[in-house]
Amino acid sequence: DARVTQTPRHKVTEMGQEVTMRCQPILGHNTVFWYRQTMMQGLELLAYFRNRAPLDDSGMPKDRFSAEMPDATLATLKIQPSEPRDSAVYFCASGLGQGLGEQYFGPGTRLTVT
Amino acid sequence: AQSVTQPDIHITVSEGASLELRCNYSYGATPYLFWYVQSPGQGLQLLLKYFSGDTLVQGIKGFEAEFKRSQSSFNLRKPSVHWSDAAEYFCAVGAGDDKIIFGKGTRLHILP
Numbered sequence: 001d002a003r004v005t006q007t008p009r010h011k012v013t014e015m016g017q018e019v020t021m022r023c024q025p026i027l028g029h030n031t032v033f034w035y036r037q038t039m040m041q042g043l044e045l046l047a048y049f050r051n052r053a054p055l056d057d058s059g060m061p062k063d064r065f066s067a068e069m070p071d072a073t074l075a076t077l078k079i080q081p082s083e084p085r086d087s088a089v090y091f092c093a094s095g096l097g098q099g100l101g102e103q104y105f106g107p108g109t110r111l112t113v114t
Numbered sequence: 115a116q117s118v119t120q121p122d123i124h125i126t127v128s129e130g131a132s133l134e135l136r137c138n139y140s141y142g143a144t145p146y147l148f149w150y151v152q153s154p155g156q157g158l159q160l161l162l163k164y165f166s167g168d169t170l171v172q173g174i175k176g177f178e179a180e181f182k183r184s185q186s187s188f189n190l191r192k193p194s195v196h197w198s199d200a201a202e203y204f205c206a207v208g209a210g211d212d213k214i215i216f217g218k219g220t221r222l223h224i225l226p
Binding site: 004031033042043045048050055056091093095097098099100101102103104105106107108 | 146148150156157158159160163165204206208209210211212213214216218219
């Protein structure tokens with residue numbers, strides 16, 4: 001049963017610390033998306049990769065957030081330094097990249113910054 | 115610009131009753147449309163999708179949705195809900211280049 005995996009599932013950290021979230025997309029998928037979900041804002045697209053190349057990171061605060069795909073099986077989202085307002089659930093999703101928008105989501109990383 | 119409106123923030127139905135969740139979209143061309151479900155503490159699961167063809171699409175867990183171009187709607191239906199259907203439901207529209215735009219979600223509550 002192919003699925004997107006994310007680690008860690010939960011992270012509690014202090015303000016100012018670096019946070020790294022990892023995602024393994026479904027094998028064979030060539031698009032990867034990072035979303036942030038909060039009660040106030042709902043689901044926000046942070047970054048988007050196709051064939052490991054970043055295509056759109058306009059939704060991401062550039063000063064503290066960075067997203068990369070070191071290889072086809074790993075995507076990372078890093079926050080440095082973290083702030084309490086970054087507390088949210090971060091989802092990774094992957095897709096076949098056929099232009100249709102069909103995406104499959106991981107279970108998310110719940111981040112709490114104190 | 116594309117957008118999705120889910121007019122109902124919360125819906126409460128009795129177990130065994132029928133369900134319809136509303137979704138309206140704004141898109142210039144033929145849209146790609148999706149419904150996702152999110153159970154508490156879980157990620158989003160794709161329920162069903164519409165790309166083209168038959169306007170009534172069947173999904174998992176007994177759900178179906180009907181694309182109505184004249185009304186710019188893609189409402190989700192289920193003839194008889196189960197307590198396990200309690201969750202948040204998101205309608206989404208393809209925004210080009212594999213991106214999708216999500217609605218704000220409708221939280222479904224089930225009365226025993």
